[in-house]
Amino acid sequence: MAWQSLAIAPREKKYWFLLVVCLAFTALLMYRLHIDQPIRNTIISLPIALFAIVLILKRFGSPKTVSLRITPEGLEFQYDQGSVRIPWPDVQAVGTYSFATNTMVGIRLNSYNRYLEGMPPTLMQYLIYERPYEGGLLFSWVLRRLRLTPLSRRVFSRNPALLVNQTPPSLWSGFAGLDIPAGFAGTGTVGLMVQTLLFSRLSTGYDLTLSSKEIGRPAEELVAILEDYLTESHRASGVER
Numbered sequence: 001m002a003w004q005s006l007a008i009a010p011r012e013k014k015y016w017f018l019l020v021v022c023l024a025f026t027a028l029l030m031y032r033l034h035i036d037q038p039i040r041n042t043i044i045s046l047p048i049a050l051f052a053i054v055l056i057l058k059r060f061g062s063p064k065t066v067s068l069r070i071t072p073e074g075l076e077f078q079y080d081q082g083s084v085r086i087p088w089p090d091v092q093a094v095g096t097y098s099f100a101t102n103t104m105v106g107i108r109l110n111s112y113n114r115y116l117e118g119m120p121p122t123l124m125q126y127l128i129y130e131r132p133y134e135g136g137l138l139f140s141w142v143l144r145r146l147r148l149t150p151l152s153r154r155v156f157s158r159n160p161a162l163l164v165n166q167t168p169p170s171l172w173s174g175f176a177g178l179d180i181p182a183g184f185a186g187t188g189t190v191g192l193m194v195q196t197l198l199f200s201r202l203s204t205g206y207d208l209t210l211s212s213k214e215i216g217r218p219a220e221e222l223v224a225i226l227e228d229y230l231t232e233s234h235r236a237s238g239v240e241r
Helices: 016-034 045-061 113-117 121-133 140-146 151-158 188-204 219-237
Strands: 006-008 067-071 074-079 082-087 091-099 102-109 208-210
Touching (some): 082 113, 082 121, 102 188, 102 219, 113 188, 151 188, 188 208
Antiparallel strands (some): 006 067, 074 082
């Protein structure tokens, strides 16, 4: 494997069919108006078409959800809200797991320290509140603006025992000496971010996850690439895997 930087671009969805359908309904409405035909059955097509067009244009005009750059030094996740780097010594393992019918890429960390310290506040807010709702075109924008309570907070508040022994200093030294789960509430947004990471680990076995649409290729292919880089990094530092 060539020891060089590699950019991973997400797969972009195409919504041209939806756009054509919306425009066709709009054209039908305008035609019926032109020939003085009743429009009771087609008037609703105009606001639907306009709303769909706005959503599509917003989707096409917005930056990609996430891109990943793999370098000899580590991983760099690039979002519209900022970027965050993870050096290879902080990566414990990579692998795949199944979610519904999808195969996802998972990354498990040795430590959260540098990952959290290097994360811009805007990116942290995005990962906690917005990213989980980015799947659907029609409802994602509304759901993100509602800023719903993070799933991790709902789960952990109802089952606080899940957090016991899940925050050793090796993960994040900032929790040393803090009560669990009260320590999370005392650390604000950072605490919610740690809850999000821990919830992901408890649910999937990995702290960070990537879907196939975010990596633009089969999950197994990216995992093989990450394994090569991780092995090479350990070899260069003299660490046995």
